[in-house]
Amino acid sequence: MAYNQLKYRKNFGLLIAFVILVTILFGVAMLAARSMIANFIETEFNNRKVEVFDRSVQPFHEFFNDKIPEISYYQGYLDSVKAASYVNDIIRKYAFVDRVLFYDIAITNSDTVETGIKYNNLLVYPKSITSFYLNEENRLIAQRPENTQTRAYIDDFNTMVLKFVGFLDRVNESTSMSNDDIYRVFYALNPGKVIYMNIPRISDLLAYKRMMSVPDTNFVAYDQDMFMFLIDPSKIQIKNVAENLYEKIAILPIVSGSVSDQHYYLQTELSLPGALSDYKLQYTSSEGFINKEINRRFFPVSLGISGVYLILIFIAYLIYRNVTINSRLFQLQYDFINNLTHEFKTPVSVIKIAGNNIQSSEKLSTEEQRMYGKILDQEADKLNSLMNKLLSFAQIENKSIKPNKEEVQVEEFCEPIFEAVKLKYPDLNFTYTIDVQNHMMVDTTLLLSVFQNLIDNAYKYSEPQRKFLHIDVQQNKKNFVIKFKDKGIGINKKEFNSIFKKFYRVKNQFNQQGSIGLGLAFCKEIVDFMGGEIKVDSVPSEGTTFTLLLPLGPKKN
Incomplete structure (x- = not known):
């Protein structure tokens, strides 16, 4: 019951009713418009005969x-x-x-x-x-x-x-x-x-x-x-000044009947005056001829009605799209709060347990003190890292800070990171190559966060027997090209545009717990913040390659 109350309410029934109503009104408007035009043409057929007669x-x-x-x-x-x-x-x-x-x-x-x-x-x-x-x-x-x-x-x-x-x-x-x-x-x-x-x-x-x-x-x-x-x-020469209305006009004896045995859709006549009074003007038009004129006049009207109908349908689509996006955003935020709570709850619980153990223990050995101290330090680092990530993401997204760019050698920046990877993930088959001629002009703290996120993802989203990562740092005429290539579970192509959005998580067995959907969004914000670009290429079950393009700095001395 509580879960249903927390769900985003999508009243698509009202939207469907709106579309049905608009469609019915569209059909009625089209029929009414055509009927009005047909009546107008019939009235004009009877009225304009005088103009033809006079001419x-x-x-x-x-x-x-x-x-x-x-x-x-x-x-x-x-x-x-x-x-x-x-x-x-x-x-x-x-x-x-x-x-x-x-x-x-x-x-x-x-x-x-x-x-x-x-x-x-x-x-x-x-x-x-x-x-x-x-x-x-x-x-x-x-x-x-x-x-x-x-x-x-x-x-x-x-x-x-x-x-x-x-x-x-x-x-x-x-x-x-x-x-x-x-x-x-x-x-x-x-x-x-x-x-x-x-x-x-x-x-x-x-x-x-x-x-x-x-x-x-x-x-x-x-x-x-x-x-x-x-x-x-x-x-007498007939001057048909309304050729779109009168298919045939004939001068006939006043006592004559129709022009032929053919049935005409519209027919009218006028007697000629004075010395011409034994004759009349007879105006006739077939149904096909009149329908052609009705369709000609109805076409621009139908375009106008169709235009209004399409605008209303487009508005309905925008409402549907907005409701769907809001529903997805609501779900993402709901998942974010749950996962963030879990991320905070785990280290807090560990810290609380360690603190209770220290408090309840009458005497701690040196080894126990070191163990509890290490646990408290590690969990505090986790909390601090999570808080820093959230704070940095908000500041970068709102552009409330400026990048603190500094010149750094690529090898000098990369090698400590790569050494830490080997220590942190001893079971990761990790290799790298660096071939550059220029120095980097980057915010090293922010770029370090990007490296750590992409490295952690490569390890996290790989099967135990396929934990592999190769980082290739090259440069071309305009950019540094940094590729992170793994052999993990991969990403479906249809999700390429979504994985860099806030709170979005790819649904797989590795994302059941412990992900708040900010890692790749944080990476994209940082790279964009530094004037670069991030791309992804992936094949499910074969691996993923993330490519960073960062502007070149000055050349090495």
Whole structure:
């Protein structure tokens, strides 16, 4: 129970719930975004048809509002030659004008002509009717209509004249023609036809009215012009300004159905105006075409949503990593406290036992005094060494001290250490080589601690029959290269980056007791502190080589 209370609590369930929630929200956001984009495109499909419609019928409006009224500039004095010039410009510029009929009209008080419309004393009749069209060679052809066609064209003429004569009844000197009057009297719009009579001056209209109401023996005649434009709406050029929305746009008769038997995902239509009213614009797009546009617009949105999702997942990973690191650190610190307690407890217990024995003994022999004195001295050295290591490690890590570098001969530094090794570990097969030309500039006390740690590890982590250590001290152009090569149990490669961390202990049978995980971390801190580098190379069950790289000092004299 007490052990479980000391364990670091890792609430991964909450983290997993967070990841699941974020993933669900990610899926919902992606579906909602795509659905919104699909709805937006469908709305845009229905709304932008007006823009396509306006751009497509713009040439017709230009023809109707700007080009047709130019006829009135001639005030009825157009003949077939001038009319041909005018029509040629119209029919070539506006492809939807299929044929043009020119009526050269006479308004007179004579009754010598049988055709036309006679109202009281006023006679209005066509002196001639000329039909203009482009032939297959794209040449303008002018000809008189056939008899069957003439009757139909005369009917259109009579309808226009009756409107005109009816308007003359209402004309007086104060008359001013509004736009409504102009469109009502001088225009006629029928499916496939636009009829226009040139607009006379008010003075001419008053003259026509007098001719109509007052008999006059003097012959009077006026000229008027009327044009009939036969329109083919199917020749209007469609301007698809939203090619990403409309796969196909067609001009069809108003009574027609779909373009084909194919089922379209989206379809809408708009009726054409005025003389084009027998036709409509039909807009269609297949499901694949619309999906392509949805995907195109959805792609950047999905990238944004995915980016937010990945950021949240990365945050979850950082939380997981932090929890894992904290858990490992907690365990390392817990093990450190246990091992440190053991390290302190053992010499303290030995000192206490030796002190009790000395205190309880009535008389000690000289040999016993020496034995107890040696025990107390050794255990005190252990405590002192451990305390110094902890204190030095803290000072070096916090950079509260500076290295006390001094010039020393390599042999002079190494040989006392190597002699002590032979005395301390008589069962260790120990060899060394020294081949250098420069002196060392190092903190000898700190470097001594590194040597002792690496030598102690080589002995500690070797099987009894494989206790071997060779120290090779060389130099290259930049560094001293000091190698500690043993034939111990070795270290797994995946632990190379961890063995130099505080409190980290390689799990093996030699580390069950008596290690606080500071030895190699202490060595790395010292070597880094002196501007050097420490490396490790190892093969499990074959041995380990630690390599120190220390900056060169001055050359030997």
